[in-house]
Amino acid sequence: MNLARGISILRVFTIADRALGNKEICERTGLPKATVSRLCYTLTQLGCLTRDPISQKFVLGWGVLAMCHPLLGKIQIRQAARPLMEELATTTGCTVNLGIRDRNDVVYIESVRGDKGNRFTPDIGMHVPWIAAAIGRALILGYSRGSRESLVNQSKVQEPKLFEIYSSIWEADIRRHGRFGYCESEGDWLKGDYAIAMPVRCPASETPIAMSCTLFGGKEAGIRLRNKVLPHLREKVNALEEKMLLTEARRERRI
16 A cells, blocks of 8 residues: 555656645545655655755655666667668657557657757656557557557546546547558647657557657648658568567577
8 A cells, every 4th residue: 555655756747747746646645645655754854855955845856767767668669660760860850769668658768859840859757648649549449459458448547537538539539440440639738749650560569559650740741741752661560570579589499
């Protein structure tokens, strides 16, 4: 129970809310003040929280980043994808992202910024609701049918208002993915940010991921993504899938 509460405290810190006091943490977690004070003290001792020297509010400590390193290190597909993403960003001028699922969110685990005018600059660890982003919807559509239905039902129950807002976009992407193999966003999550995304078929030993290309602009950005960028995205996704299958085959031979 204490572990769950401690993690819930760490989760309330965001880019927008980098420094929080006890009262703010209580409001966001629903935990009693005494519990928050005790857990924040423990998290500070562990290096997961520290005090801002000016406001004296809590901020995330470097201990959190240290825990992330082995997690990122075990995602082999991230290392395999990086050079392909760099080539894709250079060729298309897009920002190229790699995402993985965490509960009802998609978490960015790699990003190469090719579109310098894009206000949306995701970094490793940033997360958005999967249903609100093309990369998230592509990610879910990459799961097996049974797993996908379970994840969708989970989102419907836990985030009904959000699911209702994006349900028509989700249904459209189901049809689009079924016919053409990709999902798209026309400023659904952030106005002016257009995106296309595809799931990456991974070996059973790897967690499902998706890759996206984003451009900032008007409808012309969406047209460019569909007509010019999509073939390049397909090419890199196919190359990454082949790369991962080859790596898996080598691993099995060693076993």
